[in-house]
Amino acid sequence: MHKREFLKVAGLAGLAAMADPKGLFAAEGRETLLTQKAPFTLPPLPYAPDALEPNIDKLTMEIHHDKHHGAYVKNLNDALQSSALASLSLEGILAKVTAKDAAIRNNGGGHYNHSLFWTLLSPKQTSPSAKLTTALNGAFGSVDAFKEQFGDAAKKVFGSGWAWLIVKKDGKLAITSTPNQDNPLMTQLVKEPGTPLLGLDVWEHAYYLKHQNKRPDYIAAFWNVVNWDEVEKRLNAARK
Template identity: 75%
Template sequence: MHKREFLKVASLAGLAAMADPKGLFAAENKKALLAEKAPFTLPALSYATDALEPYIDKMTMEIHHDKHHAAYVKNLNDALKGSPLEGLELEQILAKVTAKEAAIRNNGGGHYNHSLFWTLLGAQKTTPSAKLSAAINASFGSFEAFQTKFNDAAKTQFGSGWAWLIVKKDGKLAVINTPNQDNPLMTELVKETGKPILALDVWEHAYYLKYQNKRPDYVAAFWNVINWNEVEKLYDAAKK
């Protein structure tokens, strides 16, 4: 690339970053992730690893993203080689994977779940919009009732897993939890499926450095770093 071309590309990239300083292109990134085909890649964070402190510490973010998530990506690419699922988009893989394909199930779920999780976190304090609040109230009675239900799903998930807020086929919201790296897109594996719009990782590696065995404290801290703007974008996309 010539120097002039390089400077032009760098300038455009800088303008894009200035126009979207808080990673509000996350919904578009998620669409790209679902349409991505192997070999899959580790998505970059849209914020610094210390941006979520004091709620999620820098070292946890570095290990969680750079080590754990990177391992899921590598293992997924390896597991797909020669598989009937090789060459499919990630969403197609998740919809088709079965219990017999354990490596693809675990690592495909791990890649998707974490890629989504990073976009749902943000350093800037946000709150649910009136539209999203109305949907939550319609499904759960109140935001407080929803929060309690979500917290219970996260705290009572035995061992490793995830808590989810999903949009079901009928358009209503529901809270579920899943073990390990399963997620609501795995129609062959999960009892209650839907489009995930909020997710919380309750594997110990997500919180143990800071919270040790106090998962409820980690769950409570999570509410301080939710990117509700991104949740609403996912809700709008799921309702279409």
């Protein structure tokens, strides 16, 4: 696909919803995304669109956030208008959604996944703390071994989907993957449910402008912008 063709397709993906000025993950007075109810809003990026360069380029971030994520929000709100799930929080929606609820499954997952994804990226280079390093070492042998296993899971996603680091119900860490916009909170749909700590979007729109079909290059660049502080924050919350 040529760049011009890609942009045309991305532009047709949908109109972006109006951004919530406080943001779903704002540092002060934030209400967590999972407890919010419809109608949902598009959270602003927590940094400038070009802040992750050269690892993730500005144009990709603008299209990915404004067009793709915006479309998920709009389509989710539209789908919920005629659904009994509309009375639930996003957490409740994700826990109860089934394959029969295709529009809510795809767009609810897309909204949650991307809202989380933006917070897991940072223009400030961070490293796993001693506590998080110990957790990763215990589960995977070493931080490098974790990165390799997580990267392999991301590479092996056929077509579009996500790779995840999760905390399972027993408190153990695990690496898993899901197709399309499914995520580990969808207990009616996934084989390995859990609380997401880290997620990597491997849909082509997340990397094609910069890396074309070279998904491994995108995965390598991802490690340069991971917000390890957010990963640890989520781990602490999941294990309380």
